[in-house]
Amino acid sequence: MTIRAGIVGYGNLGRSVEKLVKLQPDMELVGIFSRRTGLDTDTPVLPAERAAEHAGEIDVLFLCLGSATDIPEQAAGYARHFTTVDTYDNHQLIPRHRSEMDAAAREGGHVAMISTGWDPGLFSVNRVLGAALFPQPQQNTFWGKGLSQGHSDAVRRVPGVRRGVQYTIPSEEAIAEARAGRGAEITGASAHVRECYVVADEADHAAITEAITTMPDYFAPYETTVHFISEEEFERDHQGMPHGGHVVTSGDLGGSRSAVEFVLELESNPDFTAAAQVAYGRAAARLKAQGETGARTVLEVAPYLLSPTGLDELIRRDV
Numbered sequence: 587m588t589i590r591a592g593i594v595g596y597g598n599l600g601r602s603v604e605k606l607v608k609l610q611p612d613m614e615l616v617g618i619f620s621r622r623t624g625l626d627t628d629t630p631v632l633p634a635e636r637a638a639e640h641a642g643e644i645d646v647l648f649l650c651l652g653s654a655t656d657i658p659e660q661a662a663g664y665a666r667h668f669t670t671v672d673t674y675d676n677h678q679l680i681p682r683h684r685s686e687m688d689a690a691a692r693e694g695g696h697v698a699m700i701s702t703g704w705d706p707g708l709f710s711v712n713r714v715l716g717a718a719l720f721p722q723p724q725q726n727t728f729w730g731k732g733l734s735q736g737h738s739d740a741v742r743r744v745p746g747v748r749r750g751v752q753y754t755i756p757s758e759e760a761i762a763e764a765r766a767g768r769g770a771e772i773t774g775a776s777a778h779v780r781e782c783y784v785v786a787d788e789a790d791h792a793a794i795t796e797a798i799t800t801m802p803d804y805f806a807p808y809e810t811t812v813h814f815i816s817e818e819e820f821e822r823d824h825q826g827m828p829h830g831g832h833v834v835t836s837g838d839l840g841g842s843r844s845a846v847e848f849v850l851e852l853e854s855n856p857d858f859t860a861a862a863q864v865a866y867g868r869a870a871a872r873l874k875a876q877g878e879t880g881a882r883t884v885l886e887v888a889p890y891l892l893s894p895t896g897l898d899e900l901i902r903r904d905v
């Protein structure tokens with residue numbers, strides 16, 4: 587079956603989903619619903635407030651809205667009319683989101699696939715899988731190398747900084763400790779180091795380094811390095827949105843030790859988040875076609891439903 591897809595919200599994630607839906611063998615993109623007009627795209631753009639009028643034309647709707655306010659305010663409204671997939675990432679509030687989306691999706695007879703992406707998402711699956719293998723699992727999640735928007739803003743506010751970015755990087759030592767099963771004592775500050783890349787006049791370098799490395803909350807408790815680079819290097823090397831991380835689980839298996847690790851190295855966070863969202867969109871459309879309704883998390887979806895390849899071929903090739 588060809589899955590007819592729609593997108594709500596055209597930010598970083600929406601643009602990546604648009605690009606990736608077009609590359610799927612079994613999907614076609616019907617349109618993008620936005621609160622804005624005049625978007626720079628060849629895909630038809632439709633007003634978000636009239637989305638429900640297009641319910642019959644779309645099998646799965648990718649909610650590419652912000653998690654801070656858009657998803658809590660709007661997602662359930664879409665779930666009443668469409669089978670949806672979101673990347674809602676406020677971990678503490680996911681149980682509440684699940685129950686709101688479940689009620690809305692059941693009301694409309696749809697499936698609401700929630701909190702896909704990589705964390706939550708693929709990391710969640712790997713946390714559960716890893717921990718299930720050990721009677722007493724030791725588990726740690728590390729994030730990065732990743733561009734941190736909030737910390738980059740803090741760097742750019744330091745006087746003299748013309749351009750600046752900050753990457754959070756997991757400490758190799760802490761990852762090694764986790765792999766060895768000694769991760770219980772690892773804290774956020776001991777697990778991560780911060781690297782800043784700054785463009786500034788040479789006369790300001792010392793004062794900028796001091797201001798950044800001693801900045802309370804943001805940098806002071808962390809091992810922080812400040813690199814000064816040229817405008818050209820900044821343009822060439824620091825325009826992307828990299829991210830990634832590790833989920834490390836280890837434990838004793840009645841006398842032997844084993845460790846399981848899931849690693850992501852992402853050149854573009856939105857592209858990869860979109861890749862996971864699109865795969866779970868395929869699963870949502872298939873579950874809906876099988877007559878299922880209600881909200882599902884990534885934990886509740888069988889892996890074969892994510893793949894465009896048929897189950898018989900997957901069993902022959904990959905099991």
Ligand code: NDP
Pocket residue numbers: 594595596597598599600619620621622634650651652653654673674675701702703704705706707855856859
């Ligand atoms: P953006 O801020 O780029 O976009 C969010 C929304 O803001 C869009 O849907 C769009 O809606 C609106 N918007 C975008 N650009 C503009 C603009 N120039 N002016 C006015 N409005 C604009 O967020 P991202 O796409 O980067 O991220 C979306 C969510 O994805 C995040 O909130 C995060 O929670 C989640 N995420 C989840 C991950 C996971 O692993 N689960 C990983 C990474 C992100 P409209 O078109 O209607 O105006």
